[in-house]
Amino acid sequence: MSTATVTTAAQAVRALEAQFERLANANDAAGITSTFYADNARLLPPNAPMVEGHAAILDFWKAFLAAGQSDVRLETADVIASGDLAYSIGNYGHTTGGVRHTGKYVVVYQRQADGGYKAVADSFNSNE
Numbered sequence: 576m577s578t579a580t581v582t583t584a585a586q587a588v589r590a591l592e593a594q595f596e597r598l599a600n601a602n603d604a605a606g607i608t609s610t611f612y613a614d615n616a617r618l619l620p621p622n623a624p625m626v627e628g629h630a631a632i633l634d635f636w637k638a639f640l641a642a643g644q645s646d647v648r649l650e651t652a653d654v655i656a657s658g659d660l661a662y663s664i665g666n667y668g669h670t671t672g673g674v675r676h677t678g679k680y681v682v683v684y685q686r687q688a689d690g691g692y693k694a695v696a697d698s699f700n701s702n703e
Contacts, residue, residue, distance in 0.1 A: 607636050664680070682694050
C-alpha cells in the first residue's frame with residue numbers, strides 16, 4: 576500500500592472518529608450507527624456480551640446515550656492501514672452524572688464499495 580493510500584485511509588478514519596464524537600455529543604444514536612458502522616459490524620462493549628449488526632448496535636447506543644452522557648471525547652493515537660483494512664487505537668472520555676470516565680479503544684475498519692471506511696469491529700473498555 577502506498578504512503579499516499581495509507582495517509583488517505585488515516586484521514587478518512589480520523590474524520591469518521593471526529594464525526595462519531597459530534598454525533599455522540601448530539602445524542603444521535605441513529606447517526607452514529609449509520610455513519611460509523613458497517614452492516615455486519617460487531618461492538619464489544621465492556622462487561623457486556625458482543626453486540627452484532629446495525630439494529631442491535633443502534634439499541635446499544637440509544638441506551639448508552641440515554642444514560643445522560645455528555646462531553647464525549649475521542650483521542651485517536653494511531654491509525655494503521657493495509658489493503659482494505661485499517662485500525663485505530665485511542666483514548667476516550669465521557670461524563671455521566673457529573674463523573675468523568677476514561678478508557679481506551681481499538682476499532683477495525685473495512686473499505687466499503689464506495690471507497691469510504693466503516694467500522695467492522697469496535698472494542699472499548701474503561702480505565703477505572
